[in-house]
Amino acid sequence: MLVPTGVLVADARAAGRAIPAFNVILIEHAEAIVAGAEAAGLPVILQISENAVKFHGDRLAPIAAASAAIAATAGVGVALHLDHVKDSALVDQAAAHGFSSVMVDASKLPYDENVAATAAAVERLHAQGLWVESELGEVGGKAGDPHAPGVRTDPAEAARYTAATGVDALAVAVGSSHAMTSRTARLDHDLIAALRDAIAVPLVLHGSSGVPDEELTAAVKAGMVKINIGTALNTAFTGAVRETLAADPALVDPRKYLSPARDAIATTVRTMTTLLAS
């Protein structure tokens, strides 16, 4: 069933666990994420990034509608979140396409401009009843944007920022980096705890694919509530496609290689969702 993001995040926080948010690129991602969540018997967030919307020819409607339909018939709670949005026109399309939350990404802007852009988006989104996440202290690793080791979110600045913007959750830089295909990231757990104590809203970890299991569980203990995972799904999906095609070079029906790839995502989702609830 479709559930608002704010409800899933609040429930997880109250229970001292984390809620995973998995990135959807293709309809198979949404199907697999929900299948994995159902196998775990736990709720999940489906998130579609601005980059994924661009991939679909700048059309939000088809992938949003497919994800919403899959969420609506799920046997567990599933929320729909629009992720890493820089384009304010896209921010304003979220509610009409069934999203209950948006991550407004002004993290590349200087502090004052990040505050101004985020506060303006928060005002518009709150007026429509949407939950808003934003980022302070850039988590690196997006395309053409290598992670700068040592970039960290300052707790005092985070307190000023959340008060000035009115956001409902804050993505912070604590050692993770986007798009890692090996799980070698080390997080600053003292900083996570200091951020948790400095601000009233829940913390969000981006770039979680590169974070080992024990680092993730320690991060949840220290105060992380929403855990964003994308690349780990693509690693599983593409690995299964490669393996299937290598085993049968004559294969041409996409259903024959997309089925094991979808199953591989579902297995990853079940494992990670279970880990984050433990």
Ligand code: G3H
């Ligand atoms: O917002 C999305 C996430 O931060 C995903 O990062 O692909 O490195 O897991 P990842």
Ligand code: ZN
């Ligand atoms: Zn991210």
